[in-house]
Amino acid sequence: MAFLRQFDDDVFISYAWKDDEPVIEGEKGWVTHFHRDLRSRLAQWLGAEAKIWRDEHEIKGNDPFADKIKSQLPRTAVLISVISPLYFHSEWCRAEFDAFLASANEDTTLPVPVLKRLFKVVKTPVEGRIQPPEMQAVTGYEFYELDGKTAYEYNREFGEKWRYKYADELNRVAYDLAEFLRSLSGVRQAEPLGTIYLAETTSDLRAAREEVKRDLIHRGYAVLPDRPLAQDGANFRDQVRESLSKCSLSIHLVGERYGIVPEGETQSLTELQADLAAERCEIEGFRRVLWMPMDLKTGDARQQALINHLENDSDAQKKTDVLKTRLEDLKSLVEDVFQRKAVTPPVVKPPVRRGPLRIYIIADQQDLEQGLVAPLEDYLFNQGYEVICSLAGPDEKQTREDHVENLRLCDASIIFYGTAGEFWLRAKLNDFRKVLDARVEPVLSRCIYIAAPETDQKRRLQTREALLVRNFHEFSGDALQPFLEQLRRKPE
Known part of the structure; x- marks a missing residue:
């Protein structure tokens, strides 16, 4: 079921087939990765699953399946065009764009400008003059970087630097799309x-x-x-x-x-x-x-x-x-x-600290429900610290406000990185930057506790913005000693 119940699909991804051919044989293509990652990140921002449709078969204009796609577009809320030079050489891509535009212009059920229903993902640079006027009027999300006359695509297969840039830009798309879908859902903004x-x-x-x-x-x-x-x-x-x-x-x-x-x-x-x-x-x-x-x-x-x-x-x-x-x-x-x-x-004087030090543990709801965080929580409490764990409730705004307030008040914070994905971790590190760096009183320690399941990405994870503690096996307080040592250095 779509997030917007008046539609069959929330999002239709339009793309040139060859833009999904993998750079490395045997790997998934760029558009396939984008589709999967967008679905995951959009659900996190939206707080619910959205239905995203993409043709996963190379079709021709005379293919019987083409009729299904043409009928799909009028029942779709948002069109995402993954544009590249190939996109504008594809008659089928232009037909999808025109069909969506025509149906959106005839749709009187949504009180929003048609162009707001168009999202433009720029995979590789395209001159504005070859884009249709409607697409020129839409701000694009650029998944590439220009260095002089050379364009470098944000591609997961090109290494860690480009994977991080890809993740940041994908997060922008997902956030803006979630805000737009929510605005159409009947929830009063x-x-x-x-x-x-x-x-x-x-x-x-x-x-x-x-x-x-x-x-x-x-x-x-x-x-x-x-x-x-x-x-x-x-x-x-x-x-x-x-x-x-x-x-x-x-x-x-x-x-x-x-x-x-x-x-x-x-x-x-x-x-x-x-x-x-x-x-x-x-x-x-x-x-x-x-x-x-x-x-x-x-x-x-x-x-x-x-x-x-x-x-x-x-x-x-x-x-x-x-x-x-x-x-x-x-x-x-x-x-x-x-x-x-x-x-x-x-000039604000730091507040006088009273009582035990407060440690805020940020964890994914699944890790909390499965009890994976409990040994860490109990150990710190038994060491004499006040321990607060993140919450997840039906009221997204209230949950966010509680999270930010805990970051403002805690003496130290730990991100428990267990079953959650890389995008989740990236969002929590962004919160570290936004909230902890703006505090009057510096936080004593910021830490990422990297737990099972063990993955290549977790083994390679590096950052200078937080202490890294890796423990893929049964919980042991020994792994936390570097973190506790930072707390013991607290100012008198």
């Missing part, structure tokens, strides 16, 4: 706390922008622009002004690259958006935040001139906060800026 313009930026800060965007959406803000910006200057300006008119705050990430210059303009998209936001600052109640990495350096004279102007020109700093901080600091300060409070964080 809370009104946004406000609307923030998060300026498009250069490729060196693309990942940082996506991280800030996800954080803002988590907090309950609407984020604009919500569609790709025009490439010609006049339409670009109109589009940015229109989006800014709906916002009370704009955020601009300034990096080492100058970036693309829209047609007919002499300034980059970064500089133009900053100027248009400065123009908007003349309106009462609007404010602008400019953020730069602490170690920002550039070899581009144009970008250096822009940085100097933003940092030193008094006119450029009117109703503007210029921050040269960690990205986590920007995310922590945005809410204060949005509510027109001072952006300088107050």
Whole structure:
């Protein structure tokens, strides 16, 4: 059964058959991996299974099975197009896209723009001019990285670096898709706390922008622009002004690259958006935040001139906060800026610690239910520590709030990595970064307890962000001694 009961399928994956041919003989293809991983990650974000359909047979236009696909599309909520140069040379892929678009335009049951039902996964770079106008208007999820003129695909088979990049981008797709499906499910969505313009930026800060965007959406803000910006200057300006008119705050990430210059303009998209936001600052109640990495350096004279102007020109700093901080600091300060409070964080004294040290164990619900975490929990409690285990309940928001509050209050935290998958671990490490790094009082220890089942990935796992404790056999307190030693070094 589909998550959205008015449809047979929640998602239809459209792709060129050859894009699923494996790089290494005998392995699964890229699209097969994407389908499987998306199904798993989407269920985690959604809190329920979604029904994803993909043709797993190479079909021809005269194949009898083709009729089934044509009839499937009108009964599908979302189309994911895995695009590549091959996609646009496939008559069948274009037929799927056109058929979905036609049926979606005729569907009056969903009160959302048709283009919001299109998700574009860019497997390899494709020039905008060969994409149909409707697809050009959809923001893509890029599963590749450009280095000069060479594109490197995020492919699990190309090594650990590319597997992690693949996992991050897949998580973006799954999260956005879960939010969209939930918005259509009849569950009343809370009104946004406000609307923030998060300026498009250069490729060196693309990942940082996506991280800030996800954080803002988590907090309950609407984020604009919500569609790709025009490439010609006049339409670009109109589009940015229109989006800014709906916002009370704009955020601009300034990096080492100058970036693309829209047609007919002499300034980059970064500089133009900053100027248009400065123009908007003349309106009462609007404010602008400019953020730069602490170690920002550039070899581009144009970008250096822009940085100097933003940092030193008094006119450029009117109703503007210029921050040269960690990205986590920007995310922590945005809410204060949005509510027109001072952006300088107050000096807060760490709370006086009373009672036993608190250890927060984060574990997958399956590991908790099977009793796999109990020996660890009991051992730490018998050592004199207060032990809190993560919970999973029907109220996703309440569960999330409890999880974040435990991270804020604990003296140390352990991720119990047992039967859960790699994406689950990645999400919990992201919580470490978001919550623990923003604390006034530093956490005494952050640890990943790697338990059975033993896998190659678990044996190879490396990180500098947490202490690793591996124990694939029966529980023994000896394995925890490095963690306990960190707790014994607590400040008096």
